[in-house]
Amino acid sequence: xxxxxxxxxxxxxxxxxxxxxxxxxxxxxxxxxxxxxxxxxxxxxxxxxxxxxxxxxxxxxxxxxxxxxxxxxxxxxxxxxxxxxxxxxxxxxxxxxxxxxxxxxxxxxxxxxxxxxxxxxxxxxxxxxxxxxxxxxxxxxxxxxxxxxxxxxxxxxxxxxxxxxxxxxxxxxxxxxxxxxxxxxxxxxxxxxxxxxxxxxxxxxxxxxxxxxxxxxxxxxxxxxxxxxxxxxxxxxxxxxxxxxxxxxxxxxxxxxxxxxxxxxxxxxxxxxxxxxxxxxxxxxxxxxxxxxxxxxxxxxxxxxxxxxxxxxxxxxxxxxxxxxxxxxxxxxxxxxxxxxxxxxxx
Amino acid sequence: xxxxxxxxxxxxxxxxxxxxxxxxxxxxxxxxxxxxxxxxxxxxxxxxxxxxxxxxxxxxxxxxxxxxxxxxxxxxxxxxxxxxxxxxxxxxxxxxxxxxxxxxxxxxxxxxxxxxxxxxxxxxxxxxxxxxxxxxxxxxxxxxxxxxxxxxxxxxxxxxxxxxxxxxxxxxxxxxxxxxxxxxxxxxxxxxxxxxxxxxxxxxxxxxxxxxxxxxxxxxxxxxxxxxxxxxxxxxxxxxxxxxxxxxxxxxxxxxxxxxxxxxxxxxxxxxxxxxxxxxxxxxxxxxxxxx
Numbered sequence: 324x325x326x327x328x329x330x331x332x333x334x335x336x337x338x339x340x341x342x343x344x345x346x347x348x349x350x351x352x353x354x355x356x357x358x359x360x361x362x363x364x365x366x367x368x369x370x371x372x373x374x375x376x377x378x379x380x381x382x383x384x385x386x387x388x389x390x391x392x393x394x395x396x397x398x399x400x401x402x403x404x405x406x407x408x409x410x411x412x413x414x415x416x417x418x419x420x421x422x423x424x425x426x427x428x429x430x431x432x433x434x435x436x437x438x439x440x441x442x443x444x445x446x447x448x449x450x451x452x453x454x455x456x457x458x459x460x461x462x463x464x465x466x467x468x469x470x471x472x473x474x475x476x477x478x479x480x481x482x483x484x485x486x487x488x489x490x491x492x493x494x495x496x497x498x499x500x501x502x503x504x505x506x507x508x509x510x511x512x513x514x515x516x517x518x519x520x521x522x523x524x525x526x527x528x529x530x531x532x533x534x535x536x537x538x539x540x541x542x543x544x545x546x547x548x549x550x551x552x553x554x555x556x557x558x559x560x561x562x563x564x565x566x567x568x569x570x571x572x573x574x575x576x577x578x579x580x581x582x583x584x585x586x587x588x589x590x591x592x593x594x595x596x597x598x599x600x601x602x603x604x605x606x607x608x609x610x611x612x613x614x615x616x617x618x619x620x621x622x623x624x625x626x627x628x629x630x631x632x633x634x635x636x637x638x639x640x641x642x643x644x645x646x647x648x649x650x651x652x653x654x655x656x657x658x659x660x661x662x663x664x665x666x667x668x669x670x
Numbered sequence: 671x672x673x674x675x676x677x678x679x680x681x682x683x684x685x686x687x688x689x690x691x692x693x694x695x696x697x698x699x700x701x702x703x704x705x706x707x708x709x710x711x712x713x714x715x716x717x718x719x720x721x722x723x724x725x726x727x728x729x730x731x732x733x734x735x736x737x738x739x740x741x742x743x744x745x746x747x748x749x750x751x752x753x754x755x756x757x758x759x760x761x762x763x764x765x766x767x768x769x770x771x772x773x774x775x776x777x778x779x780x781x782x783x784x785x786x787x788x789x790x791x792x793x794x795x796x797x798x799x800x801x802x803x804x805x806x807x808x809x810x811x812x813x814x815x816x817x818x819x820x821x822x823x824x825x826x827x828x829x830x831x832x833x834x835x836x837x838x839x840x841x842x843x844x845x846x847x848x849x850x851x852x853x854x855x856x857x858x859x860x861x862x863x864x865x866x867x868x869x870x871x872x873x874x875x876x877x878x879x880x881x882x883x884x885x886x887x888x889x890x891x892x893x894x895x896x897x898x899x900x901x902x903x904x905x906x907x908x909x910x911x912x913x914x915x916x917x918x919x920x921x922x923x924x925x926x927x928x929x930x931x932x933x934x935x936x937x938x939x940x941x942x943x944x945x946x947x948x949x950x951x952x953x954x955x956x957x958x959x960x961x962x
Contacts, residue, residue, distance in 0.1 A: 385929035437934040441921035445881040453881040483677060501935065510932075555694075559933040560701040561926075565727040566739060567710040567946040569920045570839045570876050571953075572908050584874040585710070587923050589727055589945055590933035591702035599694030632693040638931040639698070641730060650730040652698040655931075 333359040343378045347396040351376045365413035377401040380433040380462060397459045402430045417484075421475040426468070432496060433462035465498030467506070482528050485521040485548075492516075502593035508557045510594060517552040542612035549605040555598035561639050562591025564648060588641070601633050620667035630660040703729040705787040707741065707794045709946035712916070713752075714953060715775045715800050720767035722757060724748055726787050727945065740764045741785045748785040773950070776802045781948045794944025798915050801952050802832040805911055808889060812907065812958035817851055823894040823958040827909055828887040830952065835917035837910045838877040838892050842903040845873040849902045851960075856897055872900040880917060899960050907956040915939045916949035923947070 326334040339353040355373035362368065378394040380401070394400040409423040436442065442460040445453030471492030478484050491514060495506040525544035537543060568585040609622040627633075638653040711722040725739040741748045743759050750757040750766045757766040773779070777800050784793040808826035815823060825838060842849075847862040850872070865872065875898040882890060892909075899905060910916065918937035926933050938945055 437928065438918070438922045438925075438937045440925070441880075441918045441937050443881070445883070448883075453883075558931075561730060561933050562701045563703050563706070563727040563729055565706070565708040565945065566725060567708055567723075567919075567923065569923050569947070570837065570874070570908075571712040571721075571910070571951070572839055572841065572906075573874050584870055587936075588730075588926055588933070589706070590926060590935055591704070593935070595702050596700055598696065634694055634696065636930045636932070637696050639927075639933075646733045646735070648730055648732075648734060650698045650701075652696045654696055 331361045333361075335359075341376055341378075343394065343400070345378075345393045345395045347394075349376075349378070349394060349400055351400065351402075367411050369407075369409040369411070371405070371407045371409075373405050375403045375405065377403075382435055382461070392458050392461065395458055397457065398433050398462050398464070399431045401432055404428045417478055417480040419475075419477045419479075421473075421477075423473045424471070425473075426470045429467040429469075429496070432465045432467055432498070434465060434496075434498060434501070436460055436463050463498045463500055465496050465501070467494060467496030467509075469494035482524050483521060485519070487520075488516075488518045490516045505592075507593045507595070510557055512554075512557055512594075514554040515552070516554070517550070519548070519550040521548045523547070537611060537613040537618070539613050539615040542610065545609045545611065547605075547607040547609075549603075551601065551603045553601045555600050555634075557594035557597050558637070559590045559593050560596045561588040561641070561650070563589050564641070565589060598634050598637070602629075602631060603627050603633065604629050604631075616670070618667075618669040620665075620669070622665045622667070624663050624665065626661040626663070627658060628660060632659070633657040699731060701730065705790070705792065705943070707783055707785050707787070707792050707942075707944045707946075709781065709783065709794065709796065709940060709944050709948050711781060711946075711948045713773045713779060713798070713800070713950045715773050715777075715804070715950070717773055718767065718769045719752055719757065719771050719773065720765070721763065722750065722766040722781075723764065724750060724766060724783055724785065726785075741787070746785045746787065747791070748783065750781070750783045752779055752781050773800060775800055775804070779950065783944065792943035794940050794942035796915070796940040796944065796948035798913050798939075798948055798950040800950040801830050801911055801913065803830050804952055805830045805887065805954065807909065807954045807956055810954070810956040812894075812956055814959040814961060817854075817896070817902065817960050817962065822896060823905075823907075824891050825894065825907055825909055825956055826889055826891040827954065829882055829884045829890050830911050831885055831887065833911045833913075833952075834881050834883050835912050835914070836879045836882060836890070836892070837912060837916070837920055838879075838894070839906075839908040839910070840875040840877070840894055840898045841906045841908075842873055842899070842901045843906065844903060845869060845901045851900055851902060854896070854900060875899065876920070878920065880921075894958070902960055902962055904957060904959045907958065909954045909956070910951040911953075912951040913949055915947055916951050919947035919949065 324336050335357045337355045341351045343349045353374050353376060357369060357371040360368045378400050379391045380398055382390045382392060405427050407423060407425045412420045414420060439460060443455055444459045445455055446457045447454050469492060471490060473490040475486060475488045477486040494509055494512045496509050497504060497506040523546045525546050565587055566585045567587055573584045605626050606628045607622055607624045609620060611618060611620045633656060635655045635657045640651050640653060641648050706727045708725040708727055713719055724741045726741055752771055755768055755771050757768045759766055778797060780795060780797045782795045784791060805828050812823040812825060815821060847865045850865045852860060877892055877898060879892055922936035926936050940946060
């Protein structure tokens with residue numbers, strides 16, 4: 324429902340009804356409301372609130388695509404309330420500025436239970452063997468909230484076009500059985516993210532045709548830059564070690580710690596450490612020529628032109644050296660510099 | 671045109687500058703250490719309470735002083751009680767126990783411990799409910815088996831209603847590099863140096879059976895496979911019918927590392943500043959021999 328009480332005010336309100344059935348039926352309402360105030364011809368404020376439900380839960384698998392399960396009697400739907408305040412302004416003819424602050428709450432977040440092997444429950448027995456077919460114990464349940472700020476400056480036309488964005492976010496989740504019920508950042512959390520994309524028409528920049536539209540017989544050079552900066556991903560590192568036998572009659576057995584049967588590692592605070600920041604710069608150079616009935620395009624793209632060794636994940640290792648257990652870190656890097664050449668023929 | 675050239679040049683230089691801040695690296699010592707009381711305690715119906723080890727965790731990459739792991743009443747002001755009964759410290763066995771408590775079936779026991787670590791007091795507590803009843807082995811002498819034989823030992827026992835977790839420990843009496851099965855089916859051509867380095871890993875084997883839910887005692891068998899014995903030797907087999915704490919710690923304590931190198935917490939039923947295990951079980955002992 325849209326209502327315009329005056330030329331400068333716009334009110335939008337709505338409600339969505341969800342009926343979801345698995346082994347249990349969920350009936351949920353999602354109310355939404357937004358208020359827009361136009362300051363002048365090119366700028367406006369916006370306030371939006373809403374409630375959202377999600378009936379799918381993710382089961383991540385390392386190095387494989389994730390699988391999903393639905394909400395059911397063991398795992399209630401996830402719910403989120405959003406409060407967003409935004410400002411939008413057009414500067415000049417082709418520059419748009421968007422700014423947003425937000426606060427969101429989350430309820431019934433479902434995080435894969437890493438200790439499922441010990442807690443998995445059999446639904447029934449066939450020929451004396453347990454059959455596992457339920458999602459009971461599959462997830463740990465939690466709540467959370469997040470707040471943040473996003474800024475986007477966009478220039479869509481001209482010799483130099485592109486956009487620059489910055490976002491700050493802070494997300495804290497609290498799960499019933501993780502981290503002593505103390506809140507922690509999720510794995511996907513990135514405090515600061517900067518994205519810069521620039522498309523430069525080199526022909527135009529050096530005094531050629533400024534339109535960018537090629538007519539028969541004309542050609543142009545274009546270049547692109549893509550820069551990304553993001554705060555490093557949170558991770559949980561081994562914080563300490565201890566001796567405790569999992570099997571009682573293994574007590575008192577001599578042996579060096581690194582293969583002593585009771586030598587155990589215990590993690591530090593959950594997601595309490597972060598990988599180093601991720602940065603990457605990509606470059607592209609393209610040539611286009613219009614031959615009348617067809618066009619030829621040649622593009623050289625260089626991914627990660629700085630050959631930065633961004634860290635994908637780390638592998639902690641412990642090795643006994645003298646009287647100490649020395650911890651080392653093996654870093655697994657993301658893709659290095661990766662040039663590629665592409666040809667495009669358009670008829 | 672000059673202005674646009676200038677903007678483009680500044681943009682390129684700025685981005686190159688931002689991207690060129692050196693390669694990232696991870697500091698192996700960037701972990702957070704919190705002192706914890708480590709509990710390693712198992713109790714058994716029909717027995718006194720003994721061999722309860724109270725120790726501490728230690729930061730990685732620190733010097734290991736095994737004499738200082740165990741927390742003692744003298745050094746660390748340790749107080750350990752079970753259902754309110756104070757446990758005594760045995761300096762020879764470096765463990766706590768008491769003959770004042772005889773453990774019973776189907777009973778809840780609460781362990782409480784406080785200790786001073788690095789000048790600060792910590793406390794922890796945990797509960798375990800002992801199994802409902804006893805169980806029996808069908809045969810405690812599982813026999814003698816040639817390693818090359820296709821027939822392997824099998825331990826059979828009656829289940830305890832209400833207990834769904836069983837663990838079989840398989841321990842050689844005298845594991846050495848001399849009686850190691852070098853022509854084994856899984857890792858042939860090992861040399862003595864390799865075996866010596868991993869001797870404990872070859873020696874301490876266990877088999878887990880979980881979700882064994884029975885409403886009345888029934889016979890249940892667990893096969894002992896060739897990857898559970900690595901020596902020509904006589905083996906002590908201990909079958910534990912354990913509680914939930916036993917199950918959780920046995921399965922998760924050594925499995926805290928994900929495939930992508932990230933770590934997670936094991937399942938530990940200890941409140942407060944403690945980690946480890948306080949569990950109860952009924953146990954039975956059998957044996958078998960592997961010959962050439």
